[in-house]
Amino acid sequence: MEPERVRNPNIRDVARLAGVSYQTVSRVLNDSPRIKDSTRQRVLEVISEVGYRPNQAARALVTSRSRTIGVLAAQSAHYGPTTALYAIEVAAREAGYRLSITSTSSGDYASIRASLDYLMSQSIEALVVIAPQARVYDAIAELSIGVPFVTLESSGRDIGHSISVDxxxxxxxxxxxxxxxxxxxxxxxxxxxxxxxxxxxxxxxxxxxxxxxxxxxxxxxxxxxxxxxxxxxxxxxxxxxxxxxxxxxxxxxxxxxxxxxxxxxxxxxxxxxxxxxxxxxxxxxxxxxxxxxxxFADIGRRAVSILMAELSGDGDADHAPIPADLVVRASTAPPRPGAIAGF
Missing domain, CATH: 3.40.50.2300 (Response regulator)
Known part of the structure; x- marks a missing residue:
């Protein structure tokens, strides 16, 4: 005999325990200004107590917002791109967004087009492009991207849509x-x-x-x-x-x-x-x-900050390159006299 499965709490459970309607709970979840502070606090306390997690897909249907940022990344196991991706995920989560990630195995137009089509099918609200090869950005420049986007590249070819370390x-x-x-x-x-x-x-x-x-x-x-x-x-x-x-x-x-x-x-x-x-x-x-x-943590935060500014209609996002820092350790020293053996 299988053990009885424990049902996850739903929005009606929260409403019943908080003594409000499920519509009120929905308004709290969507930050409606029409809710009294005392009611909002009571609902949030019940949500925390019962461990309720809103259904993101259902919320997207109601609000017409997916709260999703797409990430187009070139396939890479290198420290920089993977660390930047993690920083973006953390910053996006803190901003109340989740990521939809896809990678392109090559920099050709067809591959990038297919990757973007996939992300757009996820109803993304914004896009981050992490790709180290110049040909990927050449292809991106030819495409019409209908959502706010930012690229993590340092060429300076599109300063209004990029953020990078100098x-x-x-x-x-x-x-x-x-x-x-x-x-x-x-x-x-x-x-x-x-x-x-x-x-x-x-x-x-x-x-x-x-x-x-x-x-x-x-x-x-x-x-x-x-x-x-x-x-x-x-x-x-x-x-x-x-x-x-x-x-x-x-x-x-x-x-x-x-x-x-x-x-x-x-x-x-x-x-x-x-x-x-x-x-x-x-x-x-x-x-x-x-x-x-x-x-890389700053890159991730700044990339998400730029997207949030664009989504809110703020055109004053900071695209200035992030300074790099020299870390001096023990692998460098003044040259020893006569160190060049070939001369």
Missing amino acids: QTSGARLAIRHLIELGHTEIVHIAGPQDWIEAESRMQGYLQEMTEAELRLRAPVLGDWTAHFGYYAGLELLRYQDFTAIFTANDHMALGLMHACRDSGLDVPGDISIVGFDDVPEAVHFSPPLTTVRQN
Whole structure:
């Protein structure tokens, strides 16, 4: 014999216990100004006591609002996009919204169109786009999006619909730190060529080196992985005509540190290394990694804040880029005299 299932409380249960009509409970749930404060408080207390959870689908039918934010994300397991997505979910929940998330496996027009059609079928009220490749935003620009939207990208192509950490300025902080330590021969291991953040960080490297009138080297194009950082490091260290390396993310910095150890070199005694992102593990690298920190929680809050402002008709949302911070740890130091073995 199956045990009797316990029924979840419904809106009529709340009304009966609060001594009001179920219409009054509905008005409380929908923040109606026509409800007296004492009645509102009594209903809210009963809701809390019995653990009542409103049926979101039913509420959407009554209010014509889904309280849903759509998220279009490129498939990625990287720290930045996944952390930003979590921050957006938290900020949306605090604002009384839930997320409907779909990912696009490629940046082609048909895939993005299909993903947007799916989100629109969920009656989303607003949209966040988290996609690292430039081609995704090129496709988005060609589509007519009928709800407020914000993109998390740093190219500056559509400032009125974007929010991001200032990637270029963050990279410049990293290079300036190395220059101030006395490094003049600095290599950059970049991210993939079609990633917006990789391009912005590369531009930061080139701009800061140019302003300091230091020798520019062609950046090494990587793929974000520690595996690439390791093998690129082994190749670069065969010549060792530099004293510092700026990697476009922390995972490539990790592989590079491994290559330095296998080559019998000390970090930072022989080579100083700076990463980007400040992944949680960076403080536990050996040595702890100097890196550029992005505040992904702030990105999520700001993205949702922009959407809430647009939904309420407020056109004064803040789209200014979020500053990056340099976190100095033990992987950087002044160059040792005679450290460049190739000269």
